[in-house]
Amino acid sequence: MTQPVRTEHDLLGDRAVPADAYYGIHTLRALENFPITGTAISIYPDLVTALACVKQAAAIANCELGLLDDRRSVAVRLACEEIREGKLHEEFVVDVIQGGAGTSSNMNANEVICNRALELLGHNKGEYQHLHPLDHVNLSQSTNDVYPTAVKLALQLGIKRLLTEMVALRQAFEVKAREFQDALKVGRTQLQDAVPMTLGQEFSTYAVMVGEDEQRLGEAADLIREINLGATAIGTGINAHPDYAPLVTRRVSEVSGVSFMTSPNLIEATQDAGSFVQLSGVLKRIAVKLSKICNDLRLLSSGPRAGIGEIALPAVQAGSSIMPGKVNPVIPEVVNQIAFEVIGNDMTVTMAAEAGQLQLNAFEPIIAHSLFKSLYHLAAGCRTLTDRCINGIAANRERARRLLDESTALVTALTPILGYARSTEIAREALASGANVLDLLLAKKLLTPEQLEQVLQPERLTKPHFSTVHKPTTKL
Numbered sequence: 001m002t003q004p005v006r007t008e009h010d011l012l013g014d015r016a017v018p019a020d021a022y023y024g025i026h027t028l029r030a031l032e033n034f035p036i037t038g039t040a041i042s043i044y045p046d047l048v049t050a051l052a053c054v055k056q057a058a059a060i061a062n063c064e065l066g067l068l069d070d071r072r073s074v075a076v077r078l079a080c081e082e083i084r085e086g087k088l089h090e091e092f093v094v095d096v097i098q099g100g101a102g103t104s105s106n107m108n109a110n111e112v113i114c115n116r117a118l119e120l121l122g123h124n125k126g127e128y129q130h131l132h133p134l135d136h137v138n139l140s141q142s143t144n145d146v147y148p149t150a151v152k153l154a155l156q157l158g159i160k161r162l163l164t165e166m167v168a169l170r171q172a173f174e175v176k177a178r179e180f181q182d183a184l185k186v187g188r189t190q191l192q193d194a195v196p197m198t199l200g201q202e203f204s205t206y207a208v209m210v211g212e213d214e215q216r217l218g219e220a221a222d223l224i225r226e227i228n229l230g231a232t233a234i235g236t237g238i239n240a241h242p243d244y245a246p247l248v249t250r251r252v253s254e255v256s257g258v259s260f261m262t263s264p265n266l267i268e269a270t271q272d273a274g275s276f277v278q279l280s281g282v283l284k285r286i287a288v289k290l291s292k293i294c295n296d297l298r299l300l301s302s303g304p305r306a307g308i309g310e311i312a313l314p315a316v317q318a319g320s321s322i323m324p325g326k327v328n329p330v331i332p333e334v335v336n337q338i339a340f341e342v343i344g345n346d347m348t349v350t351m352a353a354e355a356g357q358l359q360l361n362a363f364e365p366i367i368a369h370s371l372f373k374s375l376y377h378l379a380a381g382c383r384t385l386t387d388r389c390i391n392g393i394a395a396n397r398e399r400a401r402r403l404l405d406e407s408t409a410l411v412t413a414l415t416p417i418l419g420y421a422r423s424t425e426i427a428r429e430a431l432a433s434g435a436n437v438l439d440l441l442l443a444k445k446l447l448t449p450e451q452l453e454q455v456l457q458p459e460r461l462t463k464p465h466f467s468t469v470h471k472p473t474t475k476l
Contacts, residue, residue: 003018003019004018004019004020005017005018005019006018006019006124006125006126007126008024008025008028008126009025010025010026010029012029015028015029017126019125020125021091021115021125022088022091022111022112022115022116022125023091023092023093023108023111023112023115024107024111024114024115024126024133025111026104026107026108026110026111026133027093027094027104027107027108027111027112030094030095030098030104030107030108031093031094031095033098033099033104034094034095034097034098034099034104035095036095036096036097036098037095037096037097038095039095039096040092040093040094040095040096041092041093041094041095041096041105041108042089042090042091042092042093043096044096044154044372044376045086045089046153046154046155046157046158046372047105047150047151047154047368047372048083048089048092048109049083049084049154049157050149050150050151050153050154050157050256051083051092051105051106051109051146051150052080052081052083052084052109052113053080053084053150053153053252053255053256054146054149054150054153054229054252055076055080055109055110055113055137055146056076056077056080056081056084056255057229057248057251057252057254057255057256058139058140058141058146058248058251059072059073059076059077059080059137060073060077060251060255061140061244061247061248061251062139062140062244064247065241065243065244065247067139067140067241068136068139071121072117072121072131072136075117075118075120075121075131076113076114076117076131076136076137078117078120079112079113079114079116079117079120080113082116083112083113083116088112088116091108091112092105092108092109092112093108094107094108096365096368096369097365097366097369098365099362100143100362101143101144101147101360101361101362101363101364101365102143102146102147102148102151102364102365102368103143103147105143105147105150105365106138106141106143106146106147107133107143109137109146110133110134110137110138111133113133113137114128114131114132114133114136114137115133117131117137118130118131140230140232140239140240140241140244140248141232141240142231142232142233144228144231144232144233144234144270144360145227145228145229145230145231145232145266145270146229147364148227148228148270148364149227149228149229149252149260151364151367151368151371152224152225152227152260152275153252153256153258153260154368154372155221155224155279155371155372155375156221156224156225156256156258157258158371158372158375158376158379159217159220159221159279159375161375161379162217162375162378162379162382163214163217163218164379165378165379165380165382165383165386166210166213166214166217166286166382167214168382168383168386169210169382169385169386169390170207170210170211170214171207172386172390172391173203173204173206173207173210173390174204174207175391176200176203176390176393177200177201177203177204177207178200179200179395180198180199180200180202180203180395181198181200181201182198182200183198183199183200183395183397183400183401184196184197184198184199184400184401184404184461184462185197185198185199185202185310185400185401185403185404186400186403186404186407186409187202187409193407193408193409194409194412195409195412195413195461196404196409196410196413196461196462197461197462198462199310199311199395199400201462202296202300206293206296209289209292209293210289210290213282213285213286213289216282216285216286217282217283217286219282220275220278220279220281220282221279223275223278223279224275224276224279225258225259225260225261226260226261226262226263226269226275227249227252227260227261227262227263227269228262228263228266228269228270229245229248229249229252229260229262230244230245230246230248230249230262230266231245231263231266231267231269231270234267234270234271234359234360235265235266235267235268235269235270235271235359236266236267237266245262245266246262249261249262267359270359270360271356271358271359271360271361272361273349273352273353273356273361273364273367274353276349276353276364276367276371277349277350277353279371280345280346280349280350280367280370280371280374281346283342283345283346283371283374283375283378284342284343284345284346286342286378287338287339287342287343287374287378288339288343290335290338290339290378290381290382290385291335291336291339291340294332294333294335294336294339294385295332295336297311297313297329297332297389297393298329298332298333301313301329308403309396309399310395310396310399310400310403311393311394311395311396312393312394312395312396313329313331313332313389313392313393314388314389314391314392314393315327316330316331316388316389317330331384331385331388331389332385332389334381334384335381335384335385338377338378338380338381339381341373341374341377342373342374342377342378345370345371345373345374346370346374348366348367348370349367349370349371352364352366352367352370353367405436405437405438406436407437408427408430408431408437410437410438410456410461411423411424411426411427411430411437413455413456413460413461414426414441414447414455417447417455418446422446426440426441426446438452438456
């Protein structure tokens with residue numbers, strides 16, 4: 001059977017649109033023009049919600065300025081509220097990667113909101129003589145101020161989610177740092193034995209690393225509170241009421257619950273993607289540091305018998321189809337891969353921001369797509385890392401202490417007592433003979449057992465301290 005259609009018109013002519021579709025002819029053309037990823041913008045609910053918030057705020061502002069009658073304004077606002085509640089998201093069908101600086105996304109929103117508002121007014125979809133997607137829903141607006149504003153709002157929602165997961169991850173590291181505060185182990189530099197430390201110190205470092213990036217992400221979020229709504233096409237505000245820009249900014253803040261401010265220079269704000277670059281750089285920083293932490297976790301848990309094995313990661317799945325009993329560090333591995341993607345996304349954002357010309361950056365769709373992916377995946381990665389890995393990590397205390405005792409890492413603690421040259425000879429002899437450093441010290445009577453016990457107290461090994469142990473006079 002032939003699918004029922006309705007006829008819609010645009011500057012290129014007439015087209016048949018599915019009768020039950022809430023989108024219209026402009027969206028239909030975008031579907032035909034951009035079959036790129038097969039992924040619709042509805043994959044990002046935050047963006048759809050943000051578009052509805054912007055359109056709702058515009059309807060309120062236009063009504064207050066006497067530009068849109070109350071009946072139409074209420075219908076548009078109600079349609080937007082339904083979309084914000086999660087309805088009709090499946091009608092946002094244009095591809096995430098599209099030409100036109102986001103025009104197709106804006107048109108998609110205009111048409112879906114308009115056709116739902118028409119139904120609320122008692123009309124059929126496509127009866128635009130009663131309410132028009134461009135003349136009314138898009139009143140006082142351009143894609144060039146609507147789309148970047150919606151992207152910034154959606155990013156704020158994504159940032160909030162990521163921050164929540166980062167806080168949970170940091171707190172998980174803090175719990176482990178307290179749990180492992182008395183577990184002595186070897187500290188390593190360049191993968192070689194260095195000096196003693198505690199496993200708690202190691203995990204507290206990870207907590208600090210995540211905490212620092214919470215602050216940087218908050219700073220980046222502040223930079224994208226400045227919007228160009230009311231700028232219309234290039235920032236001059238053409239076709240908008242003189243009072244529209246500050247008013248609609250207040251209204252979108254009220255509707256969304258996110259505090260925005262109007263940019264002091266709307267022409268600059270319409271063409272400059274610097275705030276997106278800044279945010280992308282912070283997301284890359286987070287990714288790099290998370291990946292470094294996961295590299296450490298994989299190394300520290302390596303083995304379980306032929307590696308370092310100072311910690312045990314929770315076993316979450318079988319590690320091999322051929323090697324019975326093998327368990328792999330799959331959670332750190334998946335976070336590593338997220339980090340690789342985020343680093344690549346940052347390069348995409350960088351190139352897209354640089355490639356803008358004159359009064360508009362036409363490449364904001366790929367900027368938005370890249371940033372949304374980074375935010376969504378980093379949040380999921382942090383949550384997975386916390387729940388499926390960090391919370392279940394156990395310390396192999398005996399192994400960690402045995403590795404410390406067998407290493408030359410203890411020699412550094414003896415340098416203030418024995419001197420650098422003598423300590424070096426002890427380290428070389430231990431490595432050459434396979435002897436234990438502590439056994440050599442006792443055998444050579446360089447330190448008494450009592451002195452050695454004093455030197456090897458955890459607080460002396462892992463904190464700033466200059467030994468007061470009497471230096472021996474015995475020569476090697």
